[in-house]
Structure formats: structure tokens, C-alpha cells
Amino acid sequence: MAGGKKAFVFEDHSQERRCYVKEEGEIGMELKWHTPHDQPFHVAGFAWFEQDRIYRRLPQNPSHALPEAVDYLANNTAGGQIRFQTDSSKLSIKVKLDGKADMNHMPATGQCGYDCYIGMPGEQTFYSTAKYDHSKEEYEVDLFERYDGGLRNITLYFPLYRGVKEILIGLDQGAALVSPPPYDSNKRIVIYGTSITQGGCASRSGMAYPNILSRKINWEFINLGFSGSGKGEAEVARVIGEIPDPALFVLDYEANCVSPELFATTLPEFIRIYRSMHPEVPILVLSQIRFGQELLERAQLDMRLTRRKIQIDTVREFREQGDNHLFFYDGESLLGSDFAECTVDGVHPTDLGFWRMADHLEPVLRTYL
Incomplete structure (x- = not known):
């Protein structure tokens, strides 16, 4: 359950990772962990993502020297999205941030958390947010579990005021994974x-x-x-x-x-x-x-x-x-x-x-x- 204690260990398998997750008092289950760098996931909101392959809002090596503050803040992932469709009954994420939550007028869920929306374009409904121990720089949470309803469109919003070094997406073994619906324009x-x-x-x-x-x-x-x-x-x-x-x-x-x-x-x-x-x-x-x-x-x-x-x-x-x-x-x-x-x-x-x-x-x- 979300917020419960878990033991997990990663195993690398080429373009996927597996994590064996065990809840307290529960028989272990196996999730398949994916990097959103790979298709059919679509990472949006980072104009230089295909070039640099990092979650950053400006180029890693800009053509013109940027002001120091702008260069630093470009690592904050505001506006980033991960889009995909799946019929998995469970969706978990494992996140490595570039620092801890440290704002006194903004919740850690906004500064450092991911939001999960479910629904087709124009019909997305908020489902859950990443609630975690905000004294940590890494977290692993369930965004939904035991969810029935077949194939559904997922939008995950990146943190607004912190950088993300890595995010992995955990889905049921054998769950369908499909590209998201296209935008109305390529612009x-x-x-x-x-x-x-x-x-x-x-x-x-x-x-x-x-x-x-x-x-x-x-x-x-x-x-x-x-x-x-x-x-x-x-x-x-x-x-x-x-x-x-x-x-x-x-x-x-x-x-x-x-x-x-x-x-x-x-x-x-x-x-x-x-x-x-x-x-x-x-x-x-x-x-x-x-x-x-x-x-x-x-x-x-x-x-x-x-x-x-x-x-x-x-x-x-x-x-x-x-x-x-x-x-x-x-x-x-x-x-x-x-x-x-x-x-x-x-x-x-x-x-x-x-x-x-x-x-x-x-x-x-x-x-x-």
C-alpha cells in the first residue's frame, strides 16, 4: 500500500529493470520497471530531450552563455510530462531528485512530487500525487494499485521546483504498454x-x-x-x-x-x-x-x-x-x-x-x- 514499508532490489535487464517488491505482511510480487527514455513512453515539455537525453528545460551546452541562475533553474523540471497508455493494475515510480524539499511556502508534493492523471486528452482526471518522506532525495511510491478498467491513458507531471536525475516506472509483468494519443499539432x-x-x-x-x-x-x-x-x-x-x-x-x-x-x-x-x-x-x-x-x-x-x-x-x-x-x-x-x-x-x-x-x-x- 502507498506509504507502507517496502524492500526492493534492482536487477538490470537491457532496456528494462525489475524490482521485487515486498509489502510488510504481504507475499512478494514482481513489477517490471521501465525507463521513460524508451518507446512507447513519450517525454514532453523538454525541448532538448531528444538531443541531451536528460530532464532539463534548456540545452546542456547552450549556443550562448546563460545567466548562472537561469542555467541552474533549467534543471528544475517544471512542465515535463511522461505520457503512455497501459492496462496495468498498479503503477509505481522510483525517483532520484537532485536535492531535498526545502521551500517554506510550497508543499513538497508540488516542489518534488509527480502527479498522475488518467484519461484521454481533454478528459484527464487527477488520480494521485507522490506523497513521500520529504527529508529524502529518493523515493518510491505507488500512484495507483488494484486499478481495474482496461487500457487507460496516463499523464505524469514532473516536479516543479527540483531536478530529476532518474525516474523509473513500475508496471505489472505482462501489462500492455502503448503509445499515448497524438497531440492535435506537432507544434x-x-x-x-x-x-x-x-x-x-x-x-x-x-x-x-x-x-x-x-x-x-x-x-x-x-x-x-x-x-x-x-x-x-x-x-x-x-x-x-x-x-x-x-x-x-x-x-x-x-x-x-x-x-x-x-x-x-x-x-x-x-x-x-x-x-x-x-x-x-x-x-x-x-x-x-x-x-x-x-x-x-x-x-x-x-x-x-x-x-x-x-x-x-x-x-x-x-x-x-x-x-x-x-x-x-x-x-x-x-x-x-x-x-x-x-x-x-x-x-x-x-x-x-x-x-x-x-x-x-x-x-x-x-x-x-
Whole structure:
């Protein structure tokens, strides 16, 4: 049972691993352990996965030197997914993280855990999350067991704020293993931004707003939110521009822009760099959500309105110069009128806040797809 004590030992068998698992007071059973690197599993959300074969959001050897913080945070696996179909009655995972849970305002289930959703695209239903001893860097948990119902489509969401060195997926011996249903398009939706984009502070990984959107819109999403470090640097723009087959690029980095003066410089330059690499891809400039402090601190409100005007003016200037594929959307209304109640700390959304963001953004993104 989930959370019960287990004894396990790995045996290597070419492209599979087996683990003999014994529950306390239960006769041992045999699971077959798979690496998602192999077909028919599909790993999504990591644009350079086929090249580097690691769970990382930017290339291991980028063409341009990345800021140190961005390079480090690229190892956080926000937005990653493992997709497959199986009729196994049990699904377990064994995970090696790159560190322990260490956040004081975000649960370990969101920072370090995997979420399991079951259902076809557009119909995925949350089933379970990885609950484990968060003082450890490795864990093995059951995501479901004794599940009946035949072949089912599985989506596993990677941790939002920690790196994953290895994940193995344990299924019944002899269980069917089939490729997932295809996306509606071979193109990708790329979102660049801040800690909010990355998923802070969702209670579990499936509740980051890009992940919620991925269940509403059956396309591959690339989450490039870098906590505290989405500052719009030119070298980051050049590396992101190398992601092939973008259908839409969302710029959501206002909250990390450092200052209005710097924002007025980085935003148009970022757009120019990306546009030079993708002349006709729609670019959506998304202003930030409202922060709770602005209700009591006028300076906070004035700062946000100043930055919003910079974005509106920048988009208007590019459009006047002929760029008809550049758009602006005001994020002020994304959380609703009671926005202060939708955050953990006045800044980072709760699950309710992320759900409201995705619910508002779905029709907006569909417009440009």
C-alpha cells in the first residue's frame, strides 16, 4: 500500500529493470520497471530531450552563455510530462531528485512530487500525487494499485521546483504498454516567465497554470519560467528562439523585470531577437497578475501600471511598424476581483489562482493558435 514499508532490489535487464517488491505482511510480487527514455513512453515539455537525453528545460551546452541562475533553474523540471497508455493494475515510480524539499511556502508534493492523471486528452482526471518522506532525495511510491478498467491513458507531471536525475516506472509483468494519443499539432506553445510561470506555489505539479492549460489544449507546452530570474536577457532570448516548431510564444516575465527602465529596454530587444528567428510566430505579451500588496501599498499599484503601459506601448510600436503577429493581453483580471485571496503570500497563486489563470487564458491562446 502507498506509504507502507517496502524492500526492493534492482536487477538490470537491457532496456528494462525489475524490482521485487515486498509489502510488510504481504507475499512478494514482481513489477517490471521501465525507463521513460524508451518507446512507447513519450517525454514532453523538454525541448532538448531528444538531443541531451536528460530532464532539463534548456540545452546542456547552450549556443550562448546563460545567466548562472537561469542555467541552474533549467534543471528544475517544471512542465515535463511522461505520457503512455497501459492496462496495468498498479503503477509505481522510483525517483532520484537532485536535492531535498526545502521551500517554506510550497508543499513538497508540488516542489518534488509527480502527479498522475488518467484519461484521454481533454478528459484527464487527477488520480494521485507522490506523497513521500520529504527529508529524502529518493523515493518510491505507488500512484495507483488494484486499478481495474482496461487500457487507460496516463499523464505524469514532473516536479516543479527540483531536478530529476532518474525516474523509473513500475508496471505489472505482462501489462500492455502503448503509445499515448497524438497531440492535435506537432507544434509547441512556449511560455517564458517567472516563478509564477514555473509553478510557484502550486500544491502539486499538475496545478501550475501551463500544466492546467496542457489538459485544456492538446498541444505540447514548454514551461520556461525561471523563479526570480525571468529578466529578459538577450542571450536567453537567443537560446529560446532555437526551440523548433513553435506555434505560439508567450512573454510573461514582467514580475522579474528588475525595473521599469530596464524593462523598457529588454522587452523590445527580446521581441526583436525572437522575431528575427521566427518571423510569423504569434507572440503574446502577458502582463502580470495583481499582487495582494497593491491593495494597501499605492506604490505597488503604480509600479504595475507603469510596467503595463510599457508593454502596451511596446506592442503598439511594433504593430505600427508592421508586426501583425504581436499581441498584448492584460493579466490584471486573471485572478478575479478577490485576487488577494488567490495567493499563498500575496504574490504566488494557490491552486485556485492557477486554475483561474488557465481558465481565462485558454480562449486567449486558442485565438492565436
